[in-house]
Amino acid sequence: xxxxxxxxxxxxxxxxxxxxxxxxxxxxxxxxxxxxxxxxxxxxxxxxxxxxxxxxxxxxxxxxxxxxxxxxxxxxxxxxxxxxxxxxxxxxxxxxxxxxxxxxxxxxxxxxxxxxxxxxxxxxxxxxxxxxxxxxxxxxxxxxxxxxxxxxxxxxxxxxxxxxxxxxxxxxx
Amino acid sequence: xxxxxxxxxxxxxxxxxxxxxxxxxxxxxxxxxxxxxxxxxxxxxxxxxxxxxxxxxxxxxxxxxxxxxxxxxxxxxxxxxxxxxxxxxxxxxxxxxxxxxxxxxxxxxxxxxxxxxxxxxxxxxxxxxxxxxxxxxxxxxxxxxxxxxxxxxxxxxxxxxxxxxxxxxxxxxxxxxxxxxxxxxxxxxxxxxxxxxxxxxxxxxxxxxxxxxxxxxxxxxxxxxxxxxxxxxxxxxxxxxxxxxxxxxxxxxxxxx
Numbered sequence: 001x002x003x004x005x006x007x008x009x010x011x012x013x014x015x016x017x018x019x020x021x022x023x024x025x026x027x028x029x030x031x032x033x034x035x036x037x038x039x040x041x042x043x044x045x046x047x048x049x050x051x052x053x054x055x056x057x058x059x060x061x062x063x064x065x066x067x068x069x070x071x072x073x074x075x076x077x078x079x080x081x082x083x084x085x086x087x088x089x090x091x092x093x094x095x096x097x098x099x100x101x102x103x104x105x106x107x108x109x110x111x112x113x114x115x116x117x118x119x120x121x122x123x124x125x126x127x128x129x130x131x132x133x134x135x136x137x138x139x140x141x142x143x144x145x146x147x148x149x150x151x152x153x154x155x156x157x158x159x160x161x162x163x164x165x166x167x168x169x170x171x172x173x
Numbered sequence: 174x175x176x177x178x179x180x181x182x183x184x185x186x187x188x189x190x191x192x193x194x195x196x197x198x199x200x201x202x203x204x205x206x207x208x209x210x211x212x213x214x215x216x217x218x219x220x221x222x223x224x225x226x227x228x229x230x231x232x233x234x235x236x237x238x239x240x241x242x243x244x245x246x247x248x249x250x251x252x253x254x255x256x257x258x259x260x261x262x263x264x265x266x267x268x269x270x271x272x273x274x275x276x277x278x279x280x281x282x283x284x285x286x287x288x289x290x291x292x293x294x295x296x297x298x299x300x301x302x303x304x305x306x307x308x309x310x311x312x313x314x315x316x317x318x319x320x321x322x323x324x325x326x327x328x329x330x331x332x333x334x335x336x337x338x339x340x341x342x343x344x345x346x347x348x349x350x351x352x353x354x355x356x357x358x359x360x361x362x363x364x365x366x367x368x369x370x371x372x373x374x375x376x377x378x379x380x381x382x383x384x385x386x387x388x389x390x391x392x393x394x395x396x397x398x399x400x401x402x403x404x405x406x407x408x409x410x411x412x413x414x415x416x417x418x419x420x421x422x423x424x425x426x427x428x429x430x
Contacts, residue, residue, distance in 0.1 A: 013245045017233035024232035033232070038241045041307040043367045050343070050365030063366040070410065071304035071369075074392060088313060106228040117195065119406040124190060125218070131192050150214075157217045157381045160224065 009046050012041060018127060019057065019065060025122050026069065028107040036072075040065040051076045062123065062137045073115070109159040117152030120145050125153075185211040189218040208392035250347055274378045288383075288404065290353070292397055295373035295406030296351055296390055298359045303409075305368040309362055310346030324358040329376045330402045335426030337362060340419050342370060348423040362419075370409035370416070385420060387413060396420035403427065 019040060023033035043064050044051075049062055087090040110118050116138075124145075129150075133143045187193050188201045207210050250318055280314035302309055312320035321334040327349050334344060342362035350357040350373075364370075383399045394416045397406040403429070407420040 009245060016237055016241070016245075017176060020231050020235065020237070021232040025229040034238045034241070038238065038244070041244055042306050047363070047365065047367055050363075050367075052365070060366065067366060067368050067410075068304070068306075074410075075300060075304050082320055084396060102224065103228045106224055120222075122225070131187070131190070146183045146187065150186050152179070153186065153221060154182065156221055157214075159379045161217060161220065 005163065008051060008057075009045065012061065015058055015061050016041065019061060022062065022067065022127055025030065025126055028111060029097040036065060036069060040054055041069055043068065044098065056133070058127075059133050059137060060134060062127070062129070066111070066119070066137050105160065109156050112159060113152050113155055117148045117155065120149040140166050180208070182211065182214045185366075186218055187216040189215040229297075231393050239407075278416070287379075288397065288399070291375065291404045292374070292388055292395055294353050294357065294408050295359075295371070295394060295397070295408050296393060297352070298357075298373055299369075299371045299393060299408040300391075302348065302359065302361065304370060309350040309369075310359075313346040314344030323376075324349060328356050328358050328374065330374075330375070332403075332427060333430055334360070335372070335395065335423050337419060337422045339428065341365065342419065345369065368410065370407060370411070372418055373408070374403050375408040377402060385388055385416070385417070385424065398424060400424075400428070 004096065016037065018032060019037045023040075025035045027033050027036065033102070042062060044061055051057070109152065110121075114120065120134060121137060123129045123137060124131065128138065131142050131145050136146045184193070184201045185205065188198060188205070193201055200343075205215060206348070254287060312323065314320070317334040321332055324347050325331040334347075336344075341364050345361040347358055347360045347362050350359055353375065357373060360372040360374070362370045362372070377399045380401050381399060382401060385396055385398045388395050388397070393408050393410055394405050394413050395408040396416055397404070398420075399405070404425070407416065407423055409416050409419070
């Protein structure tokens with residue numbers, strides 16, 4: 001049986017907190033995260049008919065948000081004013097609204113990751129998507145998700161894991 | 174994974190993420206017993222996820238901005254108020270009328286230079302408008318007949334709005350572009366996940382026909398061609414095989430008229 005538009009709207013509303021969390025961790029800037037979530041909800045509502053019954057609303061919404069973010073990164077690359085692509089400038093902005101040391105440390109470590117690795121670390125580690133779901137959202141093969149995730153986590157370990165056991169010998173493939 | 178493969182950090186992560194089962198899970202568990210580095214990798218997965226939750230879970234309980242709440246409370250579908258649309262259309266016509274004076278400059282270029290320009294403009298228009306939420310188009314797809322009539326008249330070649338629902342795309346709408354030597358039309362389509370494809374069209378005065386060709390720039394693929402009347406370019410962030418299917422459907426629909 002078809003879900004009504006009202007049902008679908010309330011299902012979207014129920015996902016907004018997760019969208020906010022993912023956008024906040026991806027962008028590390030409250031205002032930009034709110035913009036991205038707003039635009040994602042707007043596009044989802046305009047596209048209710050594109051949500052087939054049985055589709056997982058979370059995966060559908062994360063896919064929409066991912067596509068919006070990709071469009072935005074591309075628009076920024078094209079913008080006449082030069083904006084650094086390593087998005088280290090986000091770190092300073094991120095500090096404005098949160099003075100928590102842990103949060104700042106993690107913001108800055110995530111900012112040091114290439115976007116593709118950050119997406120995988122967050123979708124799987126924070127949002128709990130399966131590898132297959134993350135692969136669908138990002139539109140890449142599962143193997144690519146696995147290697148991006150592994151490299152991203154390793155880099156974060158170098159940056160954040162001061163207490164962890166650091167082996168003196170590193171494995172060489 | 175076969176027994177001969179080295180167990181790497183990828184598998185250690187997959188085990189920690191609950192992605193493995195059966196014999197594979199057993200195999201990786203056994204490898205971890207003898208490998209301190211792999212154990213550290215798997216342990217770090219749990220420590221890192223805890224740090225991520227500590228840092229960002231707060232964002233889930235922050236108040237949802239009022240504008241987003243309004244969106245969820247109001248009627249679905251974004252509709253551009255008719256008044257705003259009329260103003261935008263009038264402005265576009267005024268700009269185009271001013272642009273017509275430049276018309277002939279590019280006719281001295283060779284056909285391939287001219288086509289290069291068409292592709293550049295198509296890519297530029299895609300990059301500017303595909304990311305727009307509130308105003309991606311001037312006339313919405315719900316008024317497709319009116320849109321095609323208006324744009325056809327403005328660019329000087331009548332056409333019928335192509336339907337590519339078979340390829341999984343619905344019409345978002347269209348807009349007039351005034352940046353080039355003559356007015357051009359941009360039609361926008363999107364799939365169920367909101368990924369967008371644009372069709373750029375302008376009049377092709379030389380009347381020659383070329384077959385479908387492909388180019389790529391900055392992650393975007395473009396297919397372009399000319400027929401008797403049109404120079405067309407289809408752009409999108411899709412793999413070439415997928416975009417080719419869409420382009421062929423658009424080509425066939427325009428041929429049918």
